[in-house]
Amino acid sequence: MTMSFTLPEELQLLQRNLRRYVDTEMIPHERDSMAGNELKPEFKARFEKGMKDLGVWMLDVPEEYGGAGLGLLAKSIVWTELGRTVSIPARGDHITGPSARGILYQLRGKMRERYLLPVLEGKKECCFAQTEPDAGSDPGSMRTTAVKDGDDYVINGVKRFITGAGKADFMQLMVATDRAKGSRGGISCFLVDMNTPGVKLGAQYETMMGDRPWEIILDNVRVPAHQMVGNEGEGFKLAQGWLGHGRVKHGARALGVAERALEMATSYSHQRATFGRPLADRQGIQWMLGDMFMNLDVGKLLVYRAASMIEEGQEARVEAYHAKYFCDEMAFKAIDNCMQVHGGIGLTTDLPIEKMWRQQRSYRITEGASEVMRTVIARHVMKTYG
Ligand SMILES: Cc1cc2nc3c(=O)[nH]c(=O)nc-3n(C[C@H](O)[C@H](O)[C@H](O)COP(=O)(O)OP(=O)(O)OC[C@H]3O[C@@H](n4cnc5c(N)ncnc54)[C@H](O)[C@@H]3O)c2cc1C
The missing domain is CATH 1.10.540.10 (Acyl-CoA dehydrogenase/oxidase, N-terminal domain)
Structure with missing residues (x-):
């Protein structure tokens, strides 16, 4: 065996x-x-x-x-x-x-025809609007509300840092239908067309990675109740099934960054000589490369394990967290080491290193900040060993 x-x-x-x-x-x-x-x-x-x-x-x-x-x-x-x-x-x-987006596969009938199929045909684009000025890592504290009014809901609030909002035809909008319940049954998910009266694009942010996410202002946006996905308060639960998938994707992408960093750093260490010897001869550099290789190997095992378990239909929540957290941090360290091995040339835009560095730095914050991942992992530790 x-x-x-x-x-x-x-x-x-x-x-x-x-x-x-x-x-x-x-x-x-x-x-x-x-x-x-x-x-x-x-x-x-x-x-x-x-x-x-x-x-x-x-x-x-x-x-x-x-x-x-x-x-x-x-x-x-x-x-x-x-x-x-x-x-x-x-x-x-x-x-x-x-x-x-995973949640669109749950649509049926007219909603499926209106949103899922045009996306798959490349005719419509969707953005995901959850983050707010006062609610990022803690979406349960969101202030955007949807209040039932006859057959409609009326939505008010502000969303921030929404990727692709300027090009989107509709948004997957997360709102509070019961602020007291927060993420435990108080968040609902709506599909809202961007041209609905009251939806306005606000500021567009410049970021160090070149991404330009938007602010979205929702001012008395009236949406028919059938635009809600699932039942009221089920927004978070519905998304759960796809979250593990997204975390594995993060980990997998980070493996590519780390591997490229290792390739570039190793190759340059052979080319560059200082004080009469190639960098590759120096123990300080060799240990750095050895650690990068070992950590990449650990990351691969974590990603492949989480991916295999999810594919087999097993519960793999913690494994998916491990894959995202470990690999995003590991890949940032790898590309940072790669930059260090290259010296000044690594800081120039002649090489891809600085761009990879900027992008990988951002993944330690967006789509689940590292501290939040660690908090969830720690909660599991308390339950298992407490
Ligand atoms: C380029 C870009 C694109 C984005 N795209 C989207 C998008 O398409 N849709 C969308 O909804 N959002 C999007 N976001 C938002 C992104 O997901 C949030 O920025 C992220 O979740 C962090 O939230 P925050 O910025 O409010 O930071 P905060 O939640 O304020 O956190 C600040 C810091 O405190 C730490 N922290 C928070 N809570 C704890 C705790 N309990 N213990 C210890 N440390 C803690 C965090 O890890 C972080 O380091 C995007 C952001 C950017 C920059």
């Missing part, structure tokens, strides 16, 4: 093919594929074709909806390999084709 620590052969093949494509078609264009934070149309078309040829187009979409329907382990391989390059934006504008 032994545990298997190798990927299935077909996934190894997928990994090799993707790596070849990223190395030959994407990495050489890291300095000319983007205009600001957007992928230039010619590169978008080219990379999308590449993904189709590799069989990972619409990888996230079940086969019954025309997607590749890949399992979570296979998707993790794809996210890792694409994570090795900054020739594509880290957030949004994805080259693997349309991908619907």
Whole structure:
């Protein structure tokens, strides 16, 4: 009775093919594929074709909806390999084709036709609006409210840092229907068209990663009750099933960053000589590289374990937290070390290191800050060992 620590052969093949494509078609264009934070149309078309040829187009979409329907382990391989390059934006504008937010698959009838299908056909875009000026890590304290009025709900509040709001046709909006209950049954989820009267785009923020999320102002926005997904107060519960999936995705993408950091740092340590010897000969550098390799290995085990468990339908909440928290922190340390090994040239925009550094730094805050991940893990420890 032994545990298997190798990927299935077909996934190894997928990994090799993707790596070849990223190395030959994407990495050489890291300095000319983007205009600001957007992928230039010619590169978008080219990379999308590449993904189709590799069989990972619409990888996230079940086969019954025309997607590749890949399992979570296979998707993790794809996210890792694409994570090795900054020739594509880290957030949004994805080259693997349309991908619907998990919650949209729960829609039925007219709602399904109005929201899910157009997203999968690439005709509509959706943004996710949860964060507020006074509620980020603690969404249970959100102040945006939806109050029942006849057959409608009337929504008032402000959302902040919403990625893609400027391009979105509709938003998945999280609101408080019972502020006293907070995240324990007081949050509901609505689908709201961006052109609904009372929805206004506010400030757009500049960030160090180039992302430009928006503020959304909701001023007496009247939404029919049937625009609610699930029942009142179920907003958080509905999202739960997909959260583990998202955390594994984070971990997987971070593995790509860490692996690229290791490749670049090791290669440069052979090229660069100081005081008459290559950096690679110095123990101080070797230990750094050794640690990066070992931590990358640990990260892979965590991501593959969480992905496999979720794919098999097992409960893997803590495992998914481990994958996100460990890998996002580990990859930041790896790219920071890579920058250190490169010295001054690592700080220039001639190399992709500074961009990877800025992006990876941001993932320790967005989509679940590291402290929040640690708090949940600690809660598990208290329950298990307390
Ligand atoms: C570029 C970008 C894109 C984004 N896109 C979206 C989006 O599309 N949709 C959306 O809804 N949101 C989005 N966000 C918001 C993002 O998810 C939040 O910024 C994030 O959840 C952190 O919330 P906050 O900024 O309010 O920080 P806070 O919650 O105020 O936290 C501040 C610091 O305190 C720490 N902290 C918080 N609570 C505790 C605790 N109990 N113990 C110890 N430390 C704690 C946090 O870890 C953090 O380091 C985006 C943000 C950015 C910057």
